[in-house]
Amino acid sequence: MLRSALNRIFGMLIVMTLVVTIVFVIVRVTPGDPAAVMLGPDATAADIENLRERLGLNASIPQQFISYIGGVLRGDFGQSIFLNMPVTDALWQRAEPTFFLTVFSLLIASVIALPVGVLSAYWRGSLFDQAATTLAMFAASIPSFWLGLIFMQFFAVKLGWFDTSGYGGPGASFGERMHHLVLPAVTLGLISSALITRFTRASMLDVLNDDYVRTARSKGMSEWRVVVKHALKNALIPILTVIGLTAALLISGAIVTETVFGLPGVGSLIVSAVLRRDYPLIQGALLVVAGLYVLVNFIIDMLYLIVDPRVRY
Incomplete structure (x- = not known):
């Protein structure tokens, strides 16, 4: 049973790595400058540059990815643009x-x-x-x-x-x-x-x-x-x-x-984040929802082993 649990945990890590990578790519494939998209058409060049610096978009793509992975591992999903608070705090409150x-x-x-x-x-x-x-x-x-x-x-x-x-x-x-x-x-x-x-x-x-x-x-x-x-x-x-x-x-x-x-709740928070184009909040919500999906599947897999011991073989 322990071996089965370890195999499933390893699979969870692979899935979450893919999810983090996809979420990272989503912002980078957004047409135009992601910072300009977030701030809207009325933003000044200075506002866009300040947001790019806050989001780390001035660095190279590999540096951005490493920084993003490091933040996720620390539980730091960034700062919500419109709520002006950490994404983790915004999600936790909802x-x-x-x-x-x-x-x-x-x-x-x-x-x-x-x-x-x-x-x-x-x-x-x-x-x-x-x-x-x-x-x-x-x-x-x-x-x-x-x-x-x-x-x-x-x-x-x-x-x-x-x-x-x-x-x-x-x-x-x-x-x-x-x-x-x-x-x-x-x-x-x-x-x-x-x-x-x-x-x-x-x-x-x-x-x-x-x-x-x-x-x-x-x-x-x-x-x-x-x-x-x-x-x-x-x-x-x-x-x-x-x-x-x-x-x-x-x-x-x-x-x-x-x-x-x-x-x-989190659902209404995601809707408002999409309407406001609050990409850090959308990214954080996607990661949390995907993590809950993976966690639920892991729990169900463990219940299989309890309900039917033949599954472990």
Whole structure:
């Protein structure tokens, strides 16, 4: 298991090296002078030259790359042009809403999808199976912003149970901030549950008729134990894969939902950085999101080894 973990860590380092290189190249291939693009058409020559010096663009490309790599290794992603603060501080200040939104959305999706997928496979062809499959396909086709607006109109505007936007004031308690995440988390959770439901159903159908399941039944085990302990456990590999992919997608896919609900998360920060052409902030956000993708995949790989020891061989 240790050898497998080390191999995967080595793969993570290679992937992140490629990501850092690509992010570095993005700014350098921008048409025109990157400093002029960031400052806009009204910038003076002196402003452009000062920004080039701040970003280290006056040095040669190899020197810039070495300096950029050194900053990344130290956790220094540069200085945000418009926020006038380190990129790491800007991302950290916005991390809480995005983190809890991702966690709650994934929990909601898993709580809905796993039981529905298992029961749908167990009662294959039944009315429940047909209804679950239809609803999963319907949920997968709904745009998150549209569902969010519908929930906002009904639960926030008409019923008044939730606020239409925001994350609470500066002195808001933790419970109040979490209350603002209910609608966006339910929105993302319902949409994300569709994919997990379909994969759970398909994975369970592959194992329910296997020999070891029939053997467990012939030994007189309860149907609940057969389905959960023997069938579901052996079907977890593809289910864990899709849950991991869903978690990674939620990290980056929360941009639209955060914008709709006015959440001050990383997603809305990236949108404003793109509109303002704040390249240091965009670069830092890309690196963080890519790192989270790689980390989630690593965690899923480690769970493979725990769920099915045969994977390590």
